[in-house]
Amino acid sequence: MKPISSVIIFLLLVCSAVWASIDSYHCAETSIVQDMNQALLKTLTGKREAWITPDTIQSYRQHLQIADLKSRSFVSYALGDDSHSLHSKQMKWQSGNHILTFQSYADCSFATVWGLSDQRLPLSFLLLSLVWMAASIVYFRRHRTDRLVLGKMVYAASDHSFRDWHGEKIAFTPMQQQLMELFINTVDCKLSKAVICETLWPKKPDASETLYTLIRRLKPIVSERCGLKIVADRGDGYRLASDSSSKKMSDRLSKWNRCHL
Structure with missing residues (x-):
């Protein structure tokens, strides 16, 4: 085996770990948004008054299935799409002549979302790349004596x-x-x-x-x-x-x- 082949395989494993980590992160974001959507829908279904009360927030958080979101997510009147934060779909609520649009938001940092993502596959790729690197070093050290330079x-x-x-x-x-x-x-x-x-x-x-x-x-x-x-x-x-x-x-x-x- 040539050294360049070993380096290429190592880089492929590292790139696979990075790709899998990013994919898991995006999957976690999708799960968070889906959880906020279902919680907001259930909250608005049972809502009677047009304004947001502490009971509205409490009801919304009780419907959340992701435990870490209960203290980080809240309900608000729709403020429009905010690309800098995680948010649910805008949902309309109607009572008589009153039509209001609500939306829920999540105050989640990168570390929070990453912690909620499943990083087992990326860590497996990373561990495999480290094992491959160690094995390659041992291999080339053992076979170095098989080479004579004159x-x-x-x-x-x-x-x-x-x-x-x-x-x-x-x-x-x-x-x-x-x-x-x-x-x-x-x-x-x-x-x-x-x-x-x-x-x-x-x-x-x-x-x-x-x-x-x-x-x-x-x-x-x-x-x-x-x-x-x-x-x-x-x-x-x-x-x-x-x-x-x-x-x-x-x-x-x-x-x-x-x-x-």
Whole structure:
């Protein structure tokens, strides 16, 4: 799994938590308005006088089903739609020639509405995103030892792939791939010609020319894509070297070989 994939999944889970939280908040607002509508309708059905009395407020609040609204909602003559507060529908009341329009309002803050909403699904998404993040961190820490960085080249032991700093796979031929893996899995990246020939061409009596051709074709790829070079080691073999400090490269390879050999 690539780090970018892990980040994308984490962001999707967080976005799902935010979306679910907003949706639950709007559902709570809808429930509050519906409760005020039914309470106001029942109150006006039994109302006899044209004015609002304490008994009107008490009757209205008794019909409310959401307990937290009983101390936050009140009945008033319709003042028109107020987009900054929660309110019921405007309802007309008639007695004889008297026609009045009533409306109920709720003094609910954002925190109050959020507290009345069902946030279990958003919290589940949020918890899942945190678990995913923790698991990803553990995963990448465990698999970090499977990667070796030399020059501009990154070798992943998990899939035996060579990549450059941009993450693009270096297109080695099968024989070049085997030789590069021989280099990095050998102390100091030094290989004798005999070892190379016996490993790559075990049935060929003399593979010197084939080895020479392989090295000649591999050198420009290693130089351009890997930031490394293949040098002849006193005529007896070849060595994979870096333009940087050879001691740093040797120490890095020693740690790598202790973990993987």
